[in-house]
Structures are given as structure tokens and as C-alpha cells.
Amino acid sequence: MENQGRRSWPLWTAAWPGVGGRIRERLEDFEVEEVAAYEPCGQGEHLFLWVEKRGVGSEYLLRAVAQCLGIPVGAVGAAGLKDRYAITRQWLSVPQECAERLGRLEALHAEGIYLLRVARHRNKLKPGHLRGNRFCIFIRGASAAAPWQAILEKIRREGLPNYYGPQRFGREGSTLALGWQCLRGQLRRRLRPFQFRLALSAVQSHLFNDYLARRQEDGLLHTALEGDVMAHWPVGGLFRVEDVAAEQRRLEAREIVPAGPMFGTRTYPAAGVAARREADVLRSYDLTPAVFAGFGQLLSGTRRHNLIYLDDLQAEWEAEGLRLRFTLPAGSYATVLLREVMKNDAVEAVPPDEAEEE
Template structure:
């Protein structure tokens, strides 16, 4: 094992990661260009909760609007203003910094008399109610977006409608966004280094995040290969499929039987987030995924050593939005849509823009 994390990636692998060089599914259509997040009002995100607070309980749910405030800074502000330990602050997901965002945050019910201290210029409590449980990571259906893309091309609306129609028919590639990999791919590099360290020396949230960056990179490679080979919408023998509504996985044993369900959007091909608990494919697909691992100098056993930090799962290769509303504005085009939790709005917008997608160009974008 090398001591330098940079040496764990080849020059070509590192460049592809840094450039976010993964294919679009609408590559036959031109991009519309554009600039994200010139103003706070250009990027509005509203959480879609799994449930509303019940009105009684030991936890206080705060529906908060924040402007140009990061998730960690919000937690720090709540901790200081309510005089509580940060561990008592519950959030379903981390939202963008450079944006206007609305989401639930939970704190102990005993904080209610001090709520006036929370509201400042950039943070506002819009409403609050009691609930019996603390809000935990992942307790959201997804996010609702309203995004203004400025400085688009002269024929942007016409082209955007064509791209939108393609995405509503087939879905868009569910890549992990470039911000997941860190500046210059450093998060992946340190994650690779951690994979080869003894399990007892790899622990904590930072290590989990770095290892997940490696998993995300490998998923993107597997997805990109399917698109390059025009297999994004094609079921293969041995594929792992997910039922879109329930998430239930199964292995394809009869390609013809699943072809129509894939076409209607009832099921989705699910790619690898490598780890010991990941549902394994068979036949050709297993060979493909083994080849992805091998190209990175890895095996499944490397993830099994750190099973508590990178258990593994399957992730849909495509996301099929119910609708994408596009409306011209004086400064560009506004996009309004909803995405399930775990998806990146910027990876969908990439299909429209087809411009620079380095981590620095889309920093802070939501997952």
C-alpha cells in the first residue's frame, strides 16, 4: 500500500473524476449552457417530509427557512441560541448553503420558550409543533426544487423542452454529483487509502464519508459504462432490478418478461454501491461489476473489511421525474420539479446545460 492517496488513482482515473467526465443520456441534443446560483433566489429547495409532527411529544419540530447558511452552520446556530448540545438537533437531510431552503429540524421540546432566539436575518422559524420522535437522517420523501438557470443560449427554451421530454420518457442518469468527490477528487483518494487500512484504524463520520465517496465513484463508472454501450434502458440477464414504488430488489432471470416493466417505468435497473450487504447480480452483469472493481484495483473483500462503514446497497441507474416544469424568465429559464431523497438536482440539470461540472462549479448542491 502506498502512503500517498494520489498514487491510488491513475492519472486518467483522476482526470476523469476531476472533470466529471461521465456521459449524458441526451448527448444527441445540444446543451443550453447557463449559470447556477448567481443569486440566492435562483435556487430554492423545500423538503418533502415523510410525515408531519403530531402535535404532542418530547421533541419540537421547527419548519425553518435559511438563506445562504450551510447545514453545519444551522446546527451550530441552533445549538448556541437554544443552549443545547448539537447532538440533540435532528435533521432529515443537509440542504444547500447557496440557496433558500425550507426544512424540518427537531430539538428537545424544552426549547420552546427560547424559540425567539433562533430567528435572525438568515434563519427564520416559519412554524413549529411537537412530535414524539426526534427527526433522523433520511426521514424525508425527497425535495421540491425551483431553480433559475441564467445566461442560457438563445434557443434554450425549445431545446430544453426536447430534453425534458426525453427525460420524462426514459429518466435521467442517477449519478452521484461531483461535489460528493471533493476538490480534485481528494475525498475518493482518501477513501481508497482508508480501504486498505486495518478496520480498527478507520472509524467515525469522516471515514464513512470518504469510503462512501469511493462507492459513489464506482457506481458512476458502472452507470457510465451502461450509457456508453447504449444499455441504459436495456435489461440484461443477471441485472438487479428495483420496483420503483417499493424499492424491492430482484435478479433478472427472464429478460423478455422484465422488458415491458422496464419500458413502462415500473422497475429500474439498480447499480452497485459495493459492500457486503449489496444484493449480488449474476451472469454477465456480475462480470461487468467485477471488471469495474478490478479496474480500480479493488475487490468486494476490501469493502467487507469495513462492513460497519460501507455495508453496500443497490441504487437505481435512472430517476424518472413525474414532471419538469420549464418557464422562460427575463434572465433565463426556471425549472420546477421534485426528486426523491438521495438524488442530485444538479445531475439532472447537467442534461440540460452540458457545461463545466467540476466539483467547484456545483459546490454545495443538494443531495
């Protein structure tokens, strides 16, 4: 049987029991609002549409808007694809010639799609044109007797390991299993391009999680290593650690964070001790860097923050449970935070991703 590696990751707040509870019992229990990389400037050849969807998948949203406006689905721009089982708000873009047809979108109200605002901008919205997502999540049936303050305080003080959430890998790991078949040339059926990309990316995500878990288990999440690849926080370029003591001070000041590998053909290379640790991850799966060649841009590779900081993490108790409010960078998973707070099977049962990243 092929090596698919571990299926769970260490908790960051394992010293305390969670609050338990349930999520997503109602759509309004899970709200997500996109934090744009930039605001529309008010002029240009593109219309930016601030849209709310309720219980609607992202692919369906794009198709429905395109069909209503009489344009190809590829003409609808989006910075990121949002959760289906939630109330979400985000920007879409369409060509300016759609302006006189925007009234048609009222027909989508019956399907849970609402146009809230319109503005003009110079460019089409493209994947990645967002800073992050703002969440408001209600945990029903949570226990106020649990040490929830200690859990949240550790996360506020020390940050949160930036694991991929369980939905990234499909129900019972089905997307990941498919990805291993794709990577190793064992796939016996043709996949849609979207499925193929998602499956391969699940393997990259799994390898990153394994790398991050090893680092956490070795007590190295807040340690600069020789040859580490660092990223400026919250945004900025990459560089390799040469002066360990100097970069350790910057890491402790939250100026930089280690950036782990999304393995691929052009992943920014680590060196020294850090490079050997990354090579050990691949070796444990009987992989070499050469396995990522031949997939073009799909496995070009990148780097991902090992840690994220939640400066606006808030919690308040209501009659039926605990409400959390926080903002995550693009690509980070709310379910990773919920797993730390709840510590039960409810998080593991969330629906699989529709998109590569939230």
C-alpha cells in the same frame, strides 16, 4: 500512480447543445425544499421545526439551533443536510422541553436562519426520513435558441441516469482522492470521523458512476439483464431478475428500475450476466470485494436506482434566463440534470458537498 478511473460521465442528451448560462449568482437562484417522508402528527414528545436557511451550511445550522436552545447538537434531528449556497427549507426536530425557548431562535435571523412553523411528533427526525427534494433553479444568461425542449422531453420520456454529481467528489476530486487513500490504507494523517466517512463514500459513489456509465455506453439503461437487481419504483424492495422478459415489461412500464451497486460487505448480490458486469468494474480498479471489509458500517454497501423519473419537470423563460422546477428522490443530484441542460463548465464548478447526499 494508482488507478482512480475516469473523471467524467457520458451525457444522456449529448445529441443536443445545451443552453449554457450561469447558476448560483444569487441565493434566490437556487431554492431547495425538503419533501418529508411524513408530516408531523400534532402530538408527541418532539417538536418539529420547519426552518428556512439562506447561505448557511448544514452543520452550522444544527450547531446554531442547538446553541440557541441550550441542547447538545446531537439532540437536533434532521432528515438530510442541505446545500449551503442556496435558500433551503427543511424540518428539524428538538425535544419538547425546548418549547418555551423557541423565541430565542429569532436571534438567528441575522445569520439567515428563520423558524417558519412548529408542530409536534412522536419521534425524533433521523437521517433518511425524507422522500426527496423540490428544486427551483434559475439559469441566468441561458440561450433560448438552444434545443432545450428536446433535452427536457427526452428526460421526461426516458428518465435521467442517477449519477452522483461532481460536488460529491470534492474540489478537483480531492474528496475522492482522499477516499482512495483511506480504502487502500495509504492515509498519512488522521481525519475527523465525518471526513473519513465522506471520503470512503466518495469512492463508493465513483464506482457506482463508473458502473452506470458502462451500462449507459452499452445501451443498457432500459434493459433488464439476467441476474440484475431491480428495485420497485418509486420506492420498494429489491429482487433479482429471473424471468427477463417479464421484468423487461415491468421496466418499460416504470414499475421497476435496475439498482446498481454501492459496493460494500453486505450489498444485495446480483447474479449471472449482471454480476459479471459489476465484478468487471471492481477488477478495472484492481479491487476485490474483500477490500471493503474492516470498515464496519461505513462500507456495508447498498443499492441505488440507475434511473430516476422526473414527472413534474417544468421550465419557463424569464427576462434574464431559464427557470427549472422539478422534484428529485432523496440522494439524487440537481447538478446532474443541470449538466444535461446547460452543458458548460458552470455545473462542474459547484461547491463540494457538505453531506453524503443532498
